Amino acid sequence: MVPGGSFETPEGSSVAPGESPVAPGGSIATPGGFSVAPGGSSVSPGGSSVAPALLDERELAATLEREGYFADEGLCTAIHLALRLNRPLLLEGEPGVGKTEVASVLSRVVGRDLIRLQCFEGLDAGQALYEWDYPKQLLQVRVAESRGQEVGDLYREEFLLRRPLLRTLESAQGAVLLIDEIDRADSEFEAFLLEFLGDFQITIPELGTIRARTPPIVVLTSNRTRELHDALKRRCLYHWIAFPEVDRERAILRAAVPGLEERAAEGLVRAVQRVRGLPLLKRPGIAESVEWARGATALAEGGSPWPVALRRALGLLIKDEEDTRLLLGHAEELFGDA
Amino acid sequence: MPEPVALAAGHVWGFLSALRAAGVTTALPKQADLLRVIGASPPRDLTALYWYARITLLHDVDELAAFDRVFDAWFRQGGLQDIVPPPAGESDVPSPQGPGEDDPAPQEVLPGDGTEASSLSTYGRRDFGPADERRRSVMRALEAAWPAVLPRAPSRRRRSARSGDRLDMRHIWRRARRHDGEIIELRRRARPPRPRRLLILVDVSGSLRQHTPDLLRLAHTALRAAPARTEVFTFGTRLTRITSALSHPNTGRALRAVSGQVTDADGGTAIGTALHEFLSVPRFVALARGALVIVLSDGLERGDHTPMVRATARLSRLGHRLVWWSPLACSPTYSPATRAMAAQLPSLDHLGGVRDLSTGLAEVRRLPAVLSGLRRAAARRWSTPRPTGTRS
Numbered sequence A: 001m002v003p004g005g006s007f008e009t010p011e012g013s014s015v016a017p018g019e020s021p022v023a024p025g026g027s028i029a030t031p032g033g034f035s036v037a038p039g040g041s042s043v044s045p046g047g048s049s050v051a052p053a054l055l056d057e058r059e060l061a062a063t064l065e066r067e068g069y070f071a072d073e074g075l076c077t078a079i080h081l082a083l084r085l086n087r088p089l090l091l092e093g094e095p096g097v098g099k100t101e102v103a104s105v106l107s108r109v110v111g112r113d114l115i116r117l118q119c120f121e122g123l124d125a126g127q128a129l130y131e132w133d134y135p136k137q138l139l140q141v142r143v144a145e146s147r148g149q150e151v152g153d154l155y156r157e158e159f160l161l162r163r164p165l166l167r168t169l170e171s172a173q174g175a176v177l178l179i180d181e182i183d184r185a186d187s188e189f190e191a192f193l194l195e196f197l198g199d200f201q202i203t204i205p206e207l208g209t210i211r212a213r214t215p216p217i218v219v220l221t222s223n224r225t226r227e228l229h230d231a232l233k234r235r236c237l238y239h240w241i242a243f244p245e246v247d248r249e250r251a252i253l254r255a256a257v258p259g260l261e262e263r264a265a266e267g268l269v270r271a272v273q274r275v276r277g278l279p280l281l282k283r284p285g286i287a288e289s290v291e292w293a294r295g296a297t298a299l300a301e302g303g304s305p306w307p308v309a310l311r312r313a314l315g316l317l318i319k320d321e322e323d324t325r326l327l328l329g330h331a332e333e334l335f336g337d338a
Numbered sequence B: 001m002p003e004p005v006a007l008a009a010g011h012v013w014g015f016l017s018a019l020r021a022a023g024v025t026t027a028l029p030k031q032a033d034l035l036r037v038i039g040a041s042p043p044r045d046l047t048a049l050y051w052y053a054r055i056t057l058l059h060d061v062d063e064l065a066a067f068d069r070v071f072d073a074w075f076r077q078g079g080l081q082d083i084v085p086p087p088a089g090e091s092d093v094p095s096p097q098g099p100g101e102d103d104p105a106p107q108e109v110l111p112g113d114g115t116e117a118s119s120l121s122t123y124g125r126r127d128f129g130p131a132d133e134r135r136r137s138v139m140r141a142l143e144a145a146w147p148a149v150l151p152r153a154p155s156r157r158r159r160s161a162r163s164g165d166r167l168d169m170r171h172i173w174r175r176a177r178r179h180d181g182e183i184i185e186l187r188r189r190a191r192p193p194r195p196r197r198l199l200i201l202v203d204v205s206g207s208l209r210q211h212t213p214d215l216l217r218l219a220h221t222a223l224r225a226a227p228a229r230t231e232v233f234t235f236g237t238r239l240t241r242i243t244s245a246l247s248h249p250n251t252g253r254a255l256r257a258v259s260g261q262v263t264d265a266d267g268g269t270a271i272g273t274a275l276h277e278f279l280s281v282p283r284f285v286a287l288a289r290g291a292l293v294i295v296l297s298d299g300l301e302r303g304d305h306t307p308m309v310r311a312t313a314r315l316s317r318l319g320h321r322l323v324w325w326s327p328l329a330c331s332p333t334y335s336p337a338t339r340a341m342a343a344q345l346p347s348l349d350h351l352g353g354v355r356d357l358s359t360g361l362a363e364v365r366r367l368p369a370v371l372s373g374l375r376r377a378a379a380r381r382w383s384t385p386r387p388t389g390t391r392s
Helices: A011-015 A057-066 A073-085 A099-110 A134-147 A164-170 A187-199 A230-234 A246-256 A262-277 A286-301 A306-316 A321-329 A331-335 B003-021 B028-040 B046-057 B061-077 B133-149 B169-178 B212-225 B251-261 B271-279 B282-288 B306-318 B339-347 B357-372 B378-382
Strands: A089-093 A114-118 A130-132 A160-162 A176-180 A201-204 A208-211 A217-222 A237-241 B152-154 B159-161 B188-190 B193-195 B198-203 B230-235 B239-241 B292-296 B321-326 B350-353
Touching (some): A073 A089, A073 A099, A073 A217, A073 A237, A073 B028, A073 B046, A099 A114, A099 A176, A114 A164, A134 B169, A160 A164, A164 A176, A164 A187, A164 A208, A246 A286, A262 A286, A262 A331, A286 A306, A306 A331, A321 A331, B003 B028, B003 B046, B003 B061, B028 B046, B133 B212, B198 B212, B198 B271, B212 B230, B212 B251, B230 B271, B239 B271, B271 B282, B282 B306, B292 B306, B306 B339, B321 B357
Parallel strands (some): A089 A217, A089 A237, B198 B292, B292 B321, B321 B350
Antiparallel strands (some): A130 A160, A201 A208, B152 B193, B230 B239
């Protein structure tokens, strides 16, 4: 830990968002106007697996696939750009399309620690950034008193409680930070994130500004239950994860449910896609369709014919009584040919 | 700079301006991101360029359709003149639409035939009349009821308290000084609850003519109960902020002040336009953020209801809860079957019936249940025909 609390930024962060190559008048950045030094941006010297910023979207897709995550071109581009530009990536989408999973797969791919901040109503800076350890300070005073020593400075780093955001900054090789379900936190909380997301730094009044040793990879997810501030969105790359198309969902099922037959998978994916077209209260995500496939496979192995197994395992796909009733009304067209 | 590069640069720049002209907001740093990315790793093909542009520039999936349109026109078809506005009349805001050809001429509209919800603007002012004794007593009850039902959230600032999750060091040291540095008791800091903002939007169009005075009185009681945290707007064909006019403690005077300000009372309805007007002012959006939003309207939108549905959805995402009170819903046979109402039902947290002060009081008392319940539960409640009265 550097005394004084201020850390040097590695030169890789020369794409800091502050320096804008575009003048409002309309000039365009020349390719020489900025540098994304290969290897300098986001990979630590001891980085174990791949240099992710060097991969283009297709190589990235293949790498993710090896880790069991099937990303479409849009998501791959989004991740690629986030790594390349050192920008936080804001992922929105319906529940269960694999937003959170992106961060954990990413941490495995780049071989960095995953630090997770789960947001909830009432979350405040003390739980997300840092906090002073008051009981420890109090004890320090008592100890110094009893020994007849000087108390000294109580606002030193040893009295600092490191919460996820600060831990991310201090991680030597740069961590992958997941800020999960940011829409659950109160809108005022977003203000605490702005400095962090914009410059990867946190200012502690008593200590000064703490900068990231290595720029972290930041993934934010939101279920879009409330609208985020423009100031937050402006600092992030944005990607909306849609429900997967037929081929990709089949690939996911094939990878996630080993015992699933090809024909059964075909019918199941078709059924799920049709179910998503119905006016449901909650449309099933990928997680639900995987669960459904697993359940139906287990039942089929137990001796049920496939369509019956599908129907009996429906509770894994649809978790609302009204939706189930609606679905059973369409049962023929959904499962008849499955 | 070589010629083709300059051309390409100009083309990209034109694309960015076209986006702005189409109403897709892109902040300058985001545009810089796009240019930086294109320079750093030139896109392989058009699809790659599309994703580059979409991921760096877009910040809300709602604007995706407009974005796609501009991108297609600019890069896939080359039909530039459709999108590029003439340089002289460039404007960021689409001009409001005038009455189209399909609007019936005012002469053809007969009273009582359901066409009161016309897009016709009137500039009529209206006196909202005095309140009688019975009304006054209900208003007193309302005023007493509001503070208890308003949702609360922990405030951001901590205050000294007997119990809490953090030690109040300042307080502890101050006390310790009195006892020769001996710490005798610990004080803590906590976040005391603070009422959320209350935003009331009152429909004053002609279709609500007979209810308007009572609906305004209802808003007045809320304003009296929580003056610092309540905002009231009216809308008919346009949006009017009446918080200050309505905040006179005397109801009669407050209503007179409002009738002086609201010039579109009893006129046509353009709920979508009015809500959109509300949402396009960042200052007003800040009022809705995290607030309890109550819309008093029958939801009878004339013509295309898409703008209204989209505005409601946005309002619902902004607010803590979105409650819709409609005079029509007082009827036991009511169901939100009009296309506009059915389409926006999934955005609502609650749809209740309020046509006068006493139904208002009943709904106000129902608010705690709405606030503690699931979000966007209105569709759940209204989706199936209710077996009489058991599910309310």
